[in-house]
Amino acid sequence: MTYNELERKAKEARKWLVETLVKCGAGHPGGALSSIDIMIALYFEVMNIDPNRPEWDERDRFILSKGHSSIGLYTTLYLKGMIEKDTLLTFRQNGSMLSGHPDMRKVRGVEMSTGSLGHGLSVGAGMALAGKMDKKKYRVFVIVGDGESQEGSIWEAIMFAAHYKLDNLTVILDRNGIQIDGITENIMSLEPYADKWKAFGWEVREINGHAMAEIVPALKSVPFTEGKPSVVIAHTIKGKGVSFMENTNAWHGGAPKGDLAAQALREVEEALAKD
Amino acid sequence: MAKYSLRHAFAEALVDLGKKYPNLVALEADLQDSTQSIQFMKAFPERYIQVGIAEQNMMGIAAGLALSGKIPVTHTFACFASMRACEQVRTSIAYPKLNVKIFVSHCGVSAGTAGTSHHAIEDIAIMRAIPNMTVIAPGDAREMRQAAEAAIRYDGPAYVRVGAGEAEDVYTETHHFEIGKATVLRDGNDATIISTGQLMYEAVCASDELRKQGKKIRVLQMGTVKPIDREVILEAAEETGFIVTIEEHNVVGGLGGAVAEVAAEIGKAKVRRLGIQDRFSPVGTAAYILGEEMLTINDIIVSLLEFVKE
Ligand SMILES: Cc1ncc(C[n+]2csc(CCOP(=O)(O)OP(=O)(O)O)c2C)c(N)n1
Numbered sequence: 001m002t003y004n005e006l007e008r009k010a011k012e013a014r015k016w017l018v019e020t021l022v023k024c025g026a027g028h029p030g031g032a033l034s035s036i037d038i039m040i041a042l043y044f045e046v047m048n049i050d051p052n053r054p055e056w057d058e059r060d061r062f063i064l065s066k067g068h069s070s071i072g073l074y075t076t077l078y079l080k081g082m083i084e085k086d087t088l089l090t091f092r093q094n095g096s097m098l099s100g101h102p103d104m105r106k107v108r109g110v111e112m113s114t115g116s117l118g119h120g121l122s123v124g125a126g127m128a129l130a131g132k133m134d135k136k137k138y139r140v141f142v143i144v145g146d147g148e149s150q151e152g153s154i155w156e157a158i159m160f161a162a163h164y165k166l167d168n169l170t171v172i173l174d175r176n177g178i179q180i181d182g183i184t185e186n187i188m189s190l191e192p193y194a195d196k197w198k199a200f201g202w203e204v205r206e207i208n209g210h211a212m213a214e215i216v217p218a219l220k221s222v223p224f225t226e227g228k229p230s231v232v233i234a235h236t237i238k239g240k241g242v243s244f245m246e247n248t249n250a251w252h253g254g255a256p257k258g259d260l261a262a263q264a265l266r267e268v269e270e271a272l273a274k275d
Numbered sequence: 276m277a278k279y280s281l282r283h284a285f286a287e288a289l290v291d292l293g294k295k296y297p298n299l300v301a302l303e304a305d306l307q308d309s310t311q312s313i314q315f316m317k318a319f320p321e322r323y324i325q326v327g328i329a330e331q332n333m334m335g336i337a338a339g340l341a342l343s344g345k346i347p348v349t350h351t352f353a354c355f356a357s358m359r360a361c362e363q364v365r366t367s368i369a370y371p372k373l374n375v376k377i378f379v380s381h382c383g384v385s386a387g388t389a390g391t392s393h394h395a396i397e398d399i400a401i402m403r404a405i406p407n408m409t410v411i412a413p414g415d416a417r418e419m420r421q422a423a424e425a426a427i428r429y430d431g432p433a434y435v436r437v438g439a440g441e442a443e444d445v446y447t448e449t450h451h452f453e454i455g456k457a458t459v460l461r462d463g464n465d466a467t468i469i470s471t472g473q474l475m476y477e478a479v480c481a482s483d484e485l486r487k488q489g490k491k492i493r494v495l496q497m498g499t500v501k502p503i504d505r506e507v508i509l510e511a512a513e514e515t516g517f518i519v520t521i522e523e524h525n526v527v528g529g530l531g532g533a534v535a536e537v538a539a540e541i542g543k544a545k546v547r548r549l550g551i552q553d554r555f556s557p558v559g560t561a562a563y564i565l566g567e568e569m570l571t572i573n574d575i576i577v578s579l580l581e582f583v584k585e
Binding site: 067093095096097099100103106113115117148151180181 | 332
């Protein structure tokens with residue numbers, strides 16, 4: 001797909017994401033809207049996957065380590081034809097397959113159950129190591145939150161991946177700068193962030209996480225250096241695409257109602273129509 | 276009957292306790308609204324410690340604070356305190372018997388549609404298996420406030436469960452929470468229901484319903500699961516012959532396990548354990564899950580009637 005087509009696809013995703021959020025009345029929009037462009041780029045352009053055969057052995061793997069952004073993953077899987085529209089609209093409803101945090105035993109195409117922060121990168125490193133042992137070509141992509149990387153286990157995985165030279169492993173770091181209780185640098189500072197990854201043996205690129213012209217070339221050129229894991233620090237806007245959700249922790253979790261719901265829907269629909 | 280959020284009852288009580296205990300400090304791991312520690316933060320900003328998303332670190336920091344004369348109160352969800360930070364709790368807090376209070380919100384399945392990653396149906400079993408640990412699960416706002424004060428006054432590690440939703444008031448002014456003591460909510464000798472946490476409301480309703488049919492069911496609220504009140508369990512076994520336990524927790528190792536262990540010593544009562552039947556629950560609200568797990572008033576009644584008929 002061209003960058004324009006991908007950008008249109010991301011607008012479509014935002015529309016479905018917000019519609020699902022509003023109709024189902026629950027979810028975590030902030031971090032889903034900041035990472036949706038990346039998920040669209042991965043599923044529609046970067047990753048080698050077959051939607052009809054999600055268990056295909058040679059497929060590239062994706063783990064959403066910050067599992068609370070599930071609504072973005074479910075929307076992407078829907079647009080990819082991997083889950084039904086009717087299923088998407090049961091998000092967080094009684095008896096649904098789609099819990100607030102993804103369950104791989106319920107949803108075909110979800111590679112790993114996540115939701116407790118700080119687990120996903122270790123799992124991704126395990127998959128990447130197995131790929132190396134078996135001389136497979138598949139690659140592993142993991143989206144990690146910036147707040148999430150306050151968990152010590154993330155740094156254990158970072159150390160491991162560099163030690164085992166897992167150049168088939170790529171992290172996309174959703175650097176939206178905000179966690180639940182506020183701005184990451186006020187809650188538990190991460191900076192100098194890129195330098196920390198470098199010091200731990202990773203090859204770092206920093207991009208605008210909403211521009212396909214930056215996301216796609218970066219993700220297509222991994223590994224940046226042979227023998228090293230890659231991290232793409234994606235500078236993003238929490239809540240991107242819904243004006244009142246942007247750059248605030250107020251919409252980390254929660255679904256808008258009434259006028260706000262109407263406004264959110266209007267904004268994502270207009271963005272798509274303008275295209 | 277009125278309802279009140281246990282998180283708010285706890286947070287308000289903690290602010291009062293903060294006035295009484297100048298060495299009380301609160302720790303939070305990026306969930307200040309969900310746990311309601313934000314109330315303590317506003318009242319005592321200089322005694323509020325934000326650790327970021329790092330629960331294991333929080334427990335270690337709390338241990339260090341306790342060793343230096345503070346009374347640290349940690350805040351996070353039950354799943355993260357009991358499982359993510361389990362070994363820090365066991366080895367750095369319980370083993371040296373440090374004065375750390377672990378208050379956990381979203382216990383049981385009260386995180387609802389968030390799903391299994393956010394449920395804690397194992398925490399009572401885990402914490403109960405740790406020597407030196409006191410395990411408390413209050414059932415309504417009044418019991419919550421009293422338990423908060425008792426836990427802070429007590430010198431040693433304590434784990435206190437706080438549900439996410441609202442709890443129906445059950446405690447009257449005559450009921451009083453004391454660590455290690457069950458509260459008798461209803462008298463009766465036909466059978467006994469032992470509850471812990473918020474399901475004490477369901478237990479009382481089931482007893483009241485059966486009383487209309489002439490069956491007198493004793494209700495004991497086990498506000499403390501450890502140390503467990505052995506006396507009342509042995510008495511109930513002797514006097515009623517049948518005990519139904521009910522808890523928002525796996526039936527393995529929780530209240531039901533604790534009661535069965537004590538009752539088995541004298542072999543005088545049958546024990547039926549109602550709880551989550553050793554599985555991860557389906558997706559849904561807390562109320563939906565409790566229905567799916569057969570933890571409603573009606574399920575208790577059915578269990579009791581099966582026995583009373585025998
Ligand atoms: C181990 C653990 N601790 C706490 C939480 C609760 N929690 C869910 S999301 C979140 C903030 C995450 O911040 P970030 O990683 O920056 O996510 P984003 O801003 O991209 O949504 C927290 C604390 C959790 N899910 N897991």
